[in-house]
Amino acid sequence: QVKGFVHKDRSPPPSLNDSLEGEIQAFLTDEDQLHTYDDLTKVNPVTPTTVLKCLQARYSVKVFYTHAGCTLVALNPFQPIPHLYSLDVMKEYHCAPQPQEFKPHIFIVAEEAYRNVQGQLEPVNQSLVVSGESGAGKTWTSRCLMKYYATVAASSSVVKSQHTVERIEKRVLDSNPIMEGLSKVTVVSKFKVGVN
Numbered sequence: 001q002v003k004g005f006v007h008k009d010r011s012p013p014p015s016l017n018d019s020l021e022g023e024i025q026a027f028l029t030d031e032d033q034l035h036t037y038d039d040l041t042k043v044n045p046v047t048p049t050t051v052l053k054c055l056q057a058r059y060s061v062k063v064f065y066t067h068a069g070c071t072l073v074a075l076n077p078f079q080p081i082p083h084l085y086s087l088d089v090m091k092e093y094h095c096a097p098q099p100q101e102f103k104p105h106i107f108i109v110a111e112e113a114y115r116n117v118q119g120q121l122e123p124v125n126q127s128l129v130v131s132g133e134s135g136a137g138k139t140w141t142s143r144c145l146m147k148y149y150a151t152v153a154a155s156s157s158v159v160k161s162q163h164t165v166e167r168i169e170k171r172v173l174d175s176n177p178i179m180e181g182l183s184k185v186t187v188v189s190k191f192k193v194g195v196n
């Protein structure tokens with residue numbers, strides 16, 4: 001009579017690599033959910049494969065910005081997306097009590113730095129570093145930031161005519177090629193927008 005039976009599995013225990021691979025596959029199974037990760041710190045496990053799959057999924061549903069903690073990942077849509085950068089969208093982010101609760105956008109980063117300067121909290125001077133490989137969209141992003149500052153700065157002071165707003169914006173934007181040509185660094189008032 002067999003009173004007890006213990007099956008001894010002679011196969012080696014799964015290695016760390018196998019279990020990570022299993023976790024990655026499990027994460028990727030839920031393909032329809034991948035685009036919903038608006039912050040890459042929520043991705044688990046964080047690996048090049050899982051992060052890139054999420055970004056790819058977001059790109060395919062035309063979502064081009066994703067948080068990664070305090071960093072913002074911007075994907076180049078390689079096509080004009082005018083509604084993403086309209087004056088109304090700028091106003092929405094600028095006037096929101098908590099812009100960070102909105103969808104990830106370069107305007108969240110812009111607004112946060114703007115509020116820090118206005119609030120005079122240390123460090124008052126703010127730097128935004130825009131980095132990426134050639135063609136990633138650094139110049140585009142820097143221009144976006146400057147357009148944002150030109151617009152919100154003009155709208156928040158004394159009520160100015162549309163002509164004045166456009167003049168400020170043009171001056172700021174026109175300074176970009178000179179500054180970029182000099183040192184690849186553009187400086188807007190107290191804001192620094194670095195281009196690597």
Ligand SMILES: Nc1ncnc2c1ncn2[C@@H]1O[C@H](COP(=O)(O)OP(=O)(O)OP(=O)(O)O)[C@@H](O)[C@H]1O
Nearest residue numbers: 076077078079080081133134135136137138139140
């Ligand atoms: N968010 C965006 N929406 C629409 N077009 C974009 C966006 N970002 C970049 N582009 C387009 O992609 C192209 C490359 O962008 P950009 O010139 O900004 O790259 P870069 O990183 O500054 O390149 P380099 O380092 O070679 O100067 C441009 O034609 C630009 O208009």
